[in-house]
Amino acid sequence: MPSIIRPHLATRTVPPTTKQALDWADLAVVDLSKAADPDGRAELTAQVCEAMRTQGFFYVVNHGWTPEQTARAFDIAEFAFSGVSAKDKQAYAATMKTTGSFQGYKPRQYWHIDNGINDQIDTFNINRDVTLREQPEALRPFLPELDALARHTHFDILHPILRMLAQGLELEEETFVDLHQFKSVSETYIRFMKYYPRTIEEEEKTNNVWLKGHTDIGTVTILYSQPISALQILGRDGKWRWIKHIENAMVINIGDAMEFLSGGYYKATIHRVVQPPEDQRLRERLGIFYFAMAHDDTPLIPVQKSPVLERVGTENRQGIPQDSGGSVITMEAWRKSRTSAYGQSRLTAAPGGKIEEETVQGVLVQHFN
Ligand SMILES: O=C(O)CCC(=O)C(=O)O
Ligand SMILES: [Fe+2]
Numbered sequence: 001m002p003s004i005i006r007p008h009l010a011t012r013t014v015p016p017t018t019k020q021a022l023d024w025a026d027l028a029v030v031d032l033s034k035a036a037d038p039d040g041r042a043e044l045t046a047q048v049c050e051a052m053r054t055q056g057f058f059y060v061v062n063h064g065w066t067p068e069q070t071a072r073a074f075d076i077a078e079f080a081f082s083g084v085s086a087k088d089k090q091a092y093a094a095t096m097k098t099t100g101s102f103q104g105y106k107p108r109q110y111w112h113i114d115n116g117i118n119d120q121i122d123t124f125n126i127n128r129d130v131t132l133r134e135q136p137e138a139l140r141p142f143l144p145e146l147d148a149l150a151r152h153t154h155f156d157i158l159h160p161i162l163r164m165l166a167q168g169l170e171l172e173e174e175t176f177v178d179l180h181q182f183k184s185v186s187e188t189y190i191r192f193m194k195y196y197p198r199t200i201e202e203e204e205k206t207n208n209v210w211l212k213g214h215t216d217i218g219t220v221t222i223l224y225s226q227p228i229s230a231l232q233i234l235g236r237d238g239k240w241r242w243i244k245h246i247e248n249a250m251v252i253n254i255g256d257a258m259e260f261l262s263g264g265y266y267k268a269t270i271h272r273v274v275q276p277p278e279d280q281r282l283r284e285r286l287g288i289f290y291f292a293m294a295h296d297d298t299p300l301i302p303v304q305k306s307p308v309l310e311r312v313g314t315e316n317r318q319g320i321p322q323d324s325g326g327s328v329i330t331m332e333a334w335r336k337s338r339t340s341a342y343g344q345s346r347l348t349a350a351p352g353g354k355i356e357e358e359t360v361q362g363v364l365v366q367h368f369n
Helices: 032-036 038-054 067-082 086-091 137-168 200-205 256-261 307-312 331-341
Strands: 029-031 057-061 104-106 112-114 121-127 189-195 209-214 220-224 231-234 240-242 250-254 271-274 285-292 355-360 363-368
Touching: 029 032, 029 038, 032 038, 032 137, 038 057, 038 137, 067 121, 067 137, 067 189, 067 220, 067 285, 112 209, 137 189, 137 220, 137 250, 137 285, 256 331, 331 355
Parallel strands: 029 057
Antiparallel strands: 057 250, 104 121, 121 189, 189 285, 209 271, 209 363, 220 250, 220 285, 231 240, 231 271, 355 363
């Protein structure tokens, strides 16, 4: 393989982890190097399925990407915000409302959080096929590295996880991989995300919530672990717990689309982002994510012929998404409706005041404060 030219970039100083004792979520750590042989895979499958049926989140380590490669990816993520002009960010703005796609730059303050307060988050999203759209000139020299990042995450992390999720349903191993080909019409994309510290008023009016509790739209979300603590998951006991940073690990969770495809066997876990603990409060928080979606034309109905689903039945918390005529909808229709509504739609407060709701394609979607 020809080696990739790596243009010079400033090296980010990685912020220290918090010293505070937080109520950490106790998540499984999956050693992906064991996936190479069948016995190891069987062991991991049991671990992954248990994690998905209980916590809904787990870590992946030994995934074949070095700490140096991860650090470089964060340097590029930083540059995507600091090295691209405001004019270009506007020229390459994401058009969620009109296209239902997050591709491009989302400016700060686009999403409503609570009580009239909007987000302080920049996002930049790029399809895994980095050639699909034109990108800002400043970013073009980094496209080969972004391509490598997407391919690594897709083939070395996403696909092994999808194989285990299929095996957990006693399906043919490639069932979900076949719905997530790298070369396909689908939205699967890299996201860079930068959170900025907020004013006291913003903190007070949102109860310190930076990104409302939600489930992800797609099938599998892969988050590059980073040191600023702020991500929390909602436990089955109704308690929010913090996700702890593990160096060079990935944090994995599934989204709505996998919940639909698995007939509710794997559940999309609710998570949110809150103000970091005191010793990290003034820092910016930079994130890298890989949001996987099934091929655009995939109908979001439970996969057929799963002996597990035949035994336990499908119990889908959210039901099956369908259009106004009652037809099953596709991944494309789901992601577009959710994306255009997100942070913009009028939500209805559910009794108790903590949850707001909306109906998207016939399915109840909840947002937590
Ligand atoms: O910033 C994080 O850690 C999580 C972000 C998130 O949940 C999302 O973008 O869907
Ligand atoms: Fe999320």
